Amino acid sequence: MNKKETDMVDVIKCPHCQYLMGYDDYIEVGDMSGEFEMDCEKCQKPFKIDFCSMFYFTTEKLKEDK
Numbered sequence: 001m002n003k004k005e006t007d008m009v010d011v012i013k014c015p016h017c018q019y020l021m022g023y024d025d026y027i028e029v030g031d032m033s034g035e036f037e038m039d040c041e042k043c044q045k046p047f048k049i050d051f052c053s054m055f056y057f058t059t060e061k062l063k064e065d066k
């Protein structure tokens, strides 16, 4: 993913004041995607959040018994 081409970040950023907030308090464990509305913790203005979670995979050969 090219960071320059997206506003996606792994924290919640207020679109009004750019304040960064953790998402732990807002997203239920197990939620893969969705949307919700909240008020900014700093400027108190409401905004909408769309979120989706991603998995990252790495694979590795198992050691072969010889």
Ligand SMILES: [Zn+2]
Residues within 6 Å of the ligand: 014, 015, 016, 017, 018, 019, 040, 041, 042, 043, 044, 045
């Ligand atoms: Zn704000």
